[in-house]
Amino acid sequence: MQLNPFEGNGPMAVTISDVAHAAGVSKGAVSYALNGQPGVSQDTRDRILKVAKDLGWKPSLRAKGLSSAKAYALGLVVARDPSLLGTDPFFPAFIAGIETALTEHDYTLVLSVATAPGAEERCYRKLVENGRVDGVILTDVRHNDSRIGLLNELKVPAVTLNRPDASSPFPAVSVDESAGIVAAVEHLVALGHTRIAHVGGGQEYIHGRSRRKAWADALAAAGLASDLFAAADFTAAGGVAATAELLRRRDRPTAIVYANDLMATAGQSYAQSLGLSVPGDLSITGYDNAEFTQYLNPPLTTLATDPMLWGRVAAQVLLNQLAGTHGGGDTALPAPRLVVRASTGPVPDRPPAA
Amino acid sequence: MQLNPFEGNGPMAVTISDVAHAAGVSKGAVSYALNGQPGVSQDTRDRILKVAKDLGWKPSLRAKGLSSAKAYALGLVVARDPSLLGTDPFFPAFIAGIETALTEHDYTLVLSVATAPGAEERCYRKLVENGRVDGVILTDVRHNDSRIGLLNELKVPAVTLNRPDASSPFPAVSVDESAGIVAAVEHLVALGHTRIAHVGGGQEYIHGRSRRKAWADALAAAGLASDLFAAADFTAAGGVAATAELLRRRDRPTAIVYANDLMATAGQSYAQSLGLSVPGDLSITGYDNAEFTQYLNPPLTTLATDPMLWGRVAAQVLLNQLAGTHGGGDTALPAPRLVVRASTGPVPDRPPAA
C-alpha cells in the first residue's frame, strides 16, 4: 500500500535524507541549507545545494505541510447555481488572475463550487478544518454576510472583494463600482434622458446594493427622481421580468441601467420583441463588458472592469497577509470604464407608443 | 512558528493520540477503528468511535497524505488565453460538475490556469511532482497531444475528454460531437440549403477536427461538396475573419455551421453589418448553447451539451480509477441536442447580391 505504482517521481523520490547522506551531513543541515536559514557555512551550503540539484531533489509538499502546518494553497468557494455559472464572465478571468499571483509563490488554488444553498458555509469549514488552505478569498459578499463570522471563528486569514457592510477584520480589495454606474447615468443624462431606470441585481449582495445606490445618487445629483427601480437577480430571466415591469409603467423609462450584462442583454432582446427600438426608443447599459456584448444588435454600452487584476491583487494581498507583510488596509482598484456602444442614444422626442 | 495563531480547529486540534489516550487504547487501535479495518473488537471499536466523536476529532489530511502518499485531490489545468477564458461557458459548468462528484468523496479540485504557452506542461508536472494531486483531468485534447506522453511519464492516473487521436492509456469520457454537427447540417439540408459552410475551431484540437470532419461527412452523405471551409480559432475575432472570407467567395454560402457560439455570434453580427439578413440571406448555427445565445437577434440555433454531466462523469471515472474499480473502458455521454431557434431558416430563392 505504501508503494503506489502510480506515484510519480520515477522509481523512488529522493528525500532530504538521501541528500544528507550524499553530502555527508545531517538532515537538519540540509534543511537549513535548502531554506536559506543560518546554521551552515557557505561552503557546506553550496555543497548541499549542488548535491540536492544533482540528485534531483524536490521538496515534498506533503511533508512540508505536515511539519509546518501549512497547506500552501488558497481557497475559493464559488456559490452559484451551476446552470448560471457559465453565464458570468467574471469568474474565469478572476481565477486566472489569482493564478498569476499564486504561481509565483508556489501556492495553488483549491476551488470549491457550492451548489446547494448552505453548502457554501460547509465548504469553507471543510476546506479550513481539513487544512486544505491557508487562506480564503471571499467573493459575492452579501449584506450582513454570515461568512465573515464563520471565517473569523475558523481563524483563517481572508480577503474580501469590496468591503462588507458588516464589520469585517479582513482586508478588502475594492473596485469603486459606484463610479462606474455614475458614469453610465451621467452618460444617459448627457443624452437628454430624464427617466432612467435601474434593473438591480440581487439586493442581498453588496454589489447589488451599491450599484442601486450609485444609480439613485447619480440621479439625485442630476436633480432626477429615482423611482424607476425594478428588482432582479442578475439572471437573464430576472432581467426580462424586471424589464417587462418597467415597460408596463405609465411613465415608462427611456433608458435602463442594468446591474450586469446578462440582464441587459435579455432586457434588450425583450424590449425589441415588443417592437421597441434600441436605442431609438430605449437606451440600455450593462455592466461587465462581456465579450459577446459587442456582437449584440445593437452592441451594448457597458462598464468594463478588470477581473483578472482583481484576482491577482486579492491573491497577492492574501499572500502578504500569510507572510505577515500586509499592512492591513484596504486596496482600491481602478474604477470601471464606460464603454459606449450603440445601445445608448439621445432621448426620443416623445415617449414611444405602448 | 509551530503554533500558527491563525490555524483553525480551536485552540488545539484533537489528534488521534488524544483519542487513543481518552479511550485507553493505542494509536494503532484508533486508526484501525476509524478506518473500519479489522483488528479491534466491536466493543472497543464502538467506544473509540464514540470518544472520537465526543472529542470532535477530525482527521488531518496533511498527516494522512504524508503517510499514505496521497493528496486526496484531483487536478485540472486550464490552458486558455485568460482574456478568452470568460467567453466560454463550458468551464464553469464543467468544474461545477467535477465538484459534485468530488464532494461526495472528500476530494477537492486543484485548479491551475496556464496562461503562457508551454506553461501547461509545467503546471501538470508541478502538480504531480509536488504531490498536489492524485490524478488529473485532461481537457481540450489536441492532435498528437504531448500531454499524454507527459502524464504517462509522470505515472499519474488521468481521464481525457474524448479519445485522443494518439494512443492513450487513459480512459476517455466522450461526447459524440459529430452527431451534433451532423444534426445541424441535416437541419440545414432539410431547409433546402446546399451551400453550407463551416467555420472551424482550432484544428490543433481534436474537437476542432472532429467537428470539421462531421460537417464534411454530413455534407457528403447529402451528396454535397464540402469546399466551404474557413479556419478559425474559437475566438470572436477569428469568427469574424472566417465569416468575412466565406462571404467574399463567389459561391458564397447560404448557411454557416460554426464550431462554437462565440464565433457564431460574432459571425452573425458581422453578416448583419454587411446588410445581410439572418436567416433570410444566411442561416447560422452555433455550438454550446451559451445562455446569451437565446437573446441574440435573431436567437441562435445551436447545439446544447451538458458540460456539468461531463465534469461529473469525468471526475467519477478518475476516482474509480484511483480506487482501482474502473474497468478501463471509455464512457460515452449523450450526443448534443440541436436547439432550433430563429437564426436558421429556408434557403433564399437566389443568392443575395454581394
Add this chain to the structure above:
DNA sequence: AGAATAAACTGAACCGGTTTAGTAGTGCAC
C-alpha cells in the same frame, strides 16, 4: 592561557496519521 561567545553542525523529537512486527490471551483439537 583560560574563559566566554559565537558559528557550524548533529541527533533526536516532532507534526498526525498508517502500517508492520510482535505480544498476550482465547478457544479448540488431539
Add this chain to the structure above:
DNA sequence: GTGCACTACTAAACCGGTTCAGTTTATTCT
C-alpha cells in the same frame, strides 16, 4: 495439557520534512 491458530491489541517504525537542544570547533576578549 501441549500445540496451533486466531483475535485483539500494543509498541515502534515510518512518511519527509522542520526545529529544538546540545555538542564540537573556532574566534575573541582579558
